[in-house]
Amino acid sequence: xxxxxxxxxxxxxxxxxxxxxxxxxxxxxxxxxxxxxxxxxxxxxxxxxxxxxxxxxxxxxxxxxxxxxxxxxxxxxxxxxxxxxxxxxxxxxxxxxxxxxxxxxxxxxxxxxxxxxxxxxxxxxxxxxxxxxxxxxxxxxxxxxxxxxxxxxxxxxxxxxxxxxxxxxxxxxxxxxxxxxxxxxxxxxxxxxxxxxxxxxxxxxxxxxxxxxxxxxxxxxxxxxxxxxxxxxxxxxxxxxxxxxxxxxxxxxxxxxxxxxxxxxxxxxxxxxxxxxxxxxxxxx
Numbered sequence: 519x520x521x522x523x524x525x526x527x528x529x530x531x532x533x534x535x536x537x538x539x540x541x542x543x544x545x546x547x548x549x550x551x552x553x554x555x556x557x558x559x560x561x562x563x564x565x566x567x568x569x570x571x572x573x574x575x576x577x578x579x580x581x582x583x584x585x586x587x588x589x590x591x592x593x594x595x596x597x598x599x600x601x602x603x604x605x606x607x608x609x610x611x612x613x614x615x616x617x618x619x620x621x622x623x624x625x626x627x628x629x630x631x632x633x634x635x636x637x638x639x640x641x642x643x644x645x646x647x648x649x650x651x652x653x654x655x656x657x658x659x660x661x662x663x664x665x666x667x668x669x670x671x672x673x674x675x676x677x678x679x680x681x682x683x684x685x686x687x688x689x690x691x692x693x694x695x696x697x698x699x700x701x702x703x704x705x706x707x708x709x710x711x712x713x714x715x716x717x718x719x720x721x722x723x724x725x726x727x728x729x730x731x732x733x734x735x736x737x738x739x740x741x742x743x744x745x746x747x748x749x750x751x752x753x754x755x756x757x758x759x760x761x762x763x764x765x766x767x768x769x770x771x772x773x774x775x776x777x778x779x780x781x782x783x784x785x786x787x788x789x790x791x792x793x794x795x796x797x798x799x800x801x802x803x
Contacts, residue, residue: 537710538648538662539669544704545608546673549681550615550693557618557690558627565624579628583635591639600643600650605708607640612701619694650714 550557555572566572594603610633617630648662681693774780 534712535662535665537707538666541604541644541704541707541711542666542670543673544700544707545611546670547677547700548674548697549677549684550690550697552678552681553685553690553693554618557694560690561622563622563624563627566627575624576627576631580631580635583632584639587632587635587639588642590636591642595643595646599714600647601708601711601713603640603643604647604711605705607637607643608701608705608708610634610640611637612698612705615694615698615701619691619698647711647714 555569558566558572558576559569565575591603591607594606598606614630614634614637617626617633621627621630645663648666649659685693774783
């Protein structure tokens with residue numbers, strides 16, 4: 519609470535904390551989520567007559583699209599920045615809801631699952647922006663992260679209860695329209711999110727021209743050899759972005775040599791995969 523009070527005293531911190539939380543709340547507010555399978559079956563789409571067919575023909579597309587979508591998001595974070603990936607991911611979420619509402623062809627529903635896979639994958643950019651945004655010092659990051667997670671869970675719970683209460687009164691289509699409206703509002707709010715910080719810690723537009731991985735420790739040798747590195751570094755925006763991406767990848771490889779990080783990574787990867795499958799397929803049980 520003391521840290522939250524200190525963050526609130528900074529003139530630019532509290533409004534951005536509100537923006538972070540508002541975006542998380544709107545993006546997570548999906549009262550239609552529990553009725554996805556039921557709604558598809560009610561539309562009478564050829565090839566989607568049973569829950570089993572929905573699982574095999576639709577949900578499997580989402581599951582197999584997640585890994586490629588994560589890789590694409592990681593690459594785009596280097597090219598357009600975290601905020602750009604968040605805006606694009608929000609657009610994909612809105613597009614998925616719109617296609618679910620209006621599409622009458624199986625291939626369009628399947629294509630929407632690729633879109634929603636990118637949307638969920640873009641959350642990694644949102645988490646990264648919380649740390650590397652204009653107000654995210656190492657201390658205030660904890661406040662931002664905890665508040666965003668609390669708001670997200672509250673939004674999930676509230677929208678789920680609301681969906682159960684309203685489904686019998688207004689029908690599934692209107693629940694998806696509410697989800698669509700919240701998604702559009704989330705897209706507007708995403709434009710207010712901050713850009714990543716520059717190397718000097720100041721906020722501004724996305725610029726990786728002289729970036730160094732955030733967790734790479736600086737040293738006198740590294741700082742003193744800046745001019746020599748500049749002469750050896752490939753010039754041009756594409757070369758700079760490619761070099762930065764390789765630098766980030768090499769930093770990840772080096773960090774995995776630490777047993778604690780390797781064990782945590784393996785545990786997270788397997789547990790997240792199982793959790794994602796359960797969250798995706800529970801409606802057909």
